[in-house]
Amino acid sequence: AQSVTQPDIHITVSEGASLELRCNYSYGATPYLFWYVQSPGQGLQLLLKYFSGDTLVQGIKGFEAEFKRSQSSFNLRKPSVHWSDAAEYFCAVGPLGGNMLTFGGGTRLMVKP
Amino acid sequence: GAGVSQTPSNKVTEKGKYVELRCDPISGHTALYWYRQSLGQGPEFLIYFQGTGAADDSGLPNDRFFAVRPEGSVSTLKIQRTERGDSAVYLCASSSTRAGGHEQFFGPGTRLTVL
Numbered sequence: 001a002q003s004v005t006q007p008d009i010h011i012t013v014s015e016g017a018s019l020e021l022r023c024n025y026s027y028g029a030t031p032y033l034f035w036y037v038q039s040p041g042q043g044l045q046l047l048l049k050y051f052s053g054d055t056l057v058q059g060i061k062g063f064e065a066e067f068k069r070s071q072s073s074f075n076l077r078k079p080s081v082h083w084s085d086a087a088e089y090f091c092a093v094g095p096l097g098g099n100m101l102t103f104g105g106g107t108r109l110m111v112k113p
Numbered sequence: 114g115a116g117v118s119q120t121p122s123n124k125v126t127e128k129g130k131y132v133e134l135r136c137d138p139i140s141g142h143t144a145l146y147w148y149r150q151s152l153g154q155g156p157e158f159l160i161y162f163q164g165t166g167a168a169d170d171s172g173l174p175n176d177r178f179f180a181v182r183p184e185g186s187v188s189t190l191k192i193q194r195t196e197r198g199d200s201a202v203y204l205c206a207s208s209s210t211r212a213g214g215h216e217q218f219f220g221p222g223t224r225l226t227v228l
Contacts, residue, residue: 034216043222044204049216
């Protein structure tokens with residue numbers, strides 16, 4: 001069965017600092033990988049996705065993520081965090097030919113001024 | 114509207130009651146999904162529709178949960194004999210094709226509280 005692990009439940013960074021949110025997945029073949037952001041009272045918004053090709057993918061709001069097959073990881077990064085990035089971030093996997101997304105437990109990001 | 118909408122935004126009910134949650138997908142999206150998000154957790158898949166039919170209902174926790182999409186657009190998630198453990202945010206998403214390759218667009222959710 002597929003699964004997603006986000007080891008960090010909470011992360012606090014200072015505004016302007018760099019950010020890396022970890023995501024590890026378990027799946028028997030090449031998965032489709034996603035990062036979503038959820039702000040309070042808002043729906044989930046897609047930041048970026050990986051299907052194939054270049055393992056470094058660029059997303060919205062200055063985010064990027066790198067797929068590392070050998071480590072079964074898809075970590076999210078941003079070089080300089082803004083206060084508006086404070087939210088909950090979810091990594092998800094969706095298998096080829098499948099439709100349901102399996103989400104990790106989420107990482108809540110807090111940004112210090 | 115431009116996005117996925119869900120009504121009501123909040124629903125408070127008593128244990129044992131019946132509830133219906135509605136989802137209006139993005140116009141033209143053939144695929145529709147329901148997820149449940151408990152406090153402090155990520156969303157969990159419940160059911161997926163392709164058109165009018167439920168293509169995968171493996172995530173429904175038990176037979177108290179049922180969903181329909183009679184005309185291939187609006188969907189209703191129905192919960193019978195609600196229990197306190199059903200309290201969660203119920204999320205709906207839609208996509209234009211199969212999700213393995215395309216984005217699922219999420220609605221804001223319905224927060225269900227069972228007293």
